[in-house]
Amino acid sequence: MCLAIPAKVAKLEEGNLATVDILGVTREISVDLTPQAHVGDYVLVHAGFAIEVVDEQFALETIELVKQFPDLADLDEAPALA
Numbered sequence: 001m002c003l004a005i006p007a008k009v010a011k012l013e014e015g016n017l018a019t020v021d022i023l024g025v026t027r028e029i030s031v032d033l034t035p036q037a038h039v040g041d042y043v044l045v046h047a048g049f050a051i052e053v054v055d056e057q058f059a060l061e062t063i064e065l066v067k068q069f070p071d072l073a074d075l076d077e078a079p080a081l082a
Contacts, residue, residue: 004044004051005066006059009037020045023063 007020007027016032022045031037034050040060043050054062 004060005044006042006054007045008059009039009041009043009050011039012039018043018050020050023066025066 006024007022007029009018009031010018010021012031013019015031016030016035017063018029018031018037019026020029022074024073027045027048029043029045029048029050029075031043031050034053037043037053042052042054043054044052
């Protein structure tokens with residue numbers, strides 16, 4: 001099974017790249033598939049790509065579910081998102 005994790009876009013960069021916050025960890029991802037993404041948006045990230053822009057409520061609810069099963073996302077303890 002594949003898992004896409006919600007992430008908040010922190011910074012957009014050249015080359016269709018973005019820095020995102022995933023459960024308190026920053027990663028660089030590609031936004032080639034979601035050119036409509038803006039700083040502050042939540043995106044679903046899979047295999048280093050933002051695959052969909054999602055609303056904040058959906059993202060936060062999904063993050064809470066992921067926190068209940070940290071082994072699925074390879075997390076020991078996920079910090080709370082503000």
